[in-house]
Amino acid sequence: MSTLVSHHLLLCATPTKASCCDPEVGAASWESLKRILRDFDLENVKRTEGVVLRSKVDCLRICRDGPILLIWPDGIWYGGVTPDRIEKIVLHHVIRGNPLKEWIVRQTPQKLSWLGE
Numbered sequence: 001m002s003t004l005v006s007h008h009l010l011l012c013a014t015p016t017k018a019s020c021c022d023p024e025v026g027a028a029s030w031e032s033l034k035r036i037l038r039d040f041d042l043e044n045v046k047r048t049e050g051v052v053l054r055s056k057v058d059c060l061r062i063c064r065d066g067p068i069l070l071i072w073p074d075g076i077w078y079g080g081v082t083p084d085r086i087e088k089i090v091l092h093h094v095i096r097g098n099p100l101k102e103w104i105v106r107q108t109p110q111k112l113s114w115l116g117e
Ligand code: FES
Pocket: 012, 015, 017, 018, 019, 020, 021, 058, 059, 060, 061, 062, 063, 064, 066, 068
C-alpha cells in the first residue's frame, strides 16, 4: 500500500552554524510544528488529502532571517518562522491552500497563478 503525501515541510531550526536564527527560537518553532501537525491530525496516513511530512534540516542555504521553512511541492520558502508564524503558515498554507505572501522570502520557479503572476 502506498501513502499519499500532500506536503513536506523542511525547517532549518537548529543549524550547526546558527547562521539564520537563534537556535532557541528554531527549537521552539520545531516543537510548535510537531504539535500543530498532531493537533490537526496532519500526520495521519489515512488523511484524504495526504499525509504532511516534516524534517528538521541543518541548512537551507538562505542563512539569514530564519528560521527558514521550505514547503514542498509548492516551492515556497518562508522566513522568520517563529512558533507563532508557523501555526499561521500551517493553517493558511498547508490546510487552506493560501500561502502567506508577507512572509515568503523565496519561491522556486513554477506556475504562480495564485499570486496573480
Ligand atoms: S543556517 Fe538556516 S538556512 Fe542556513
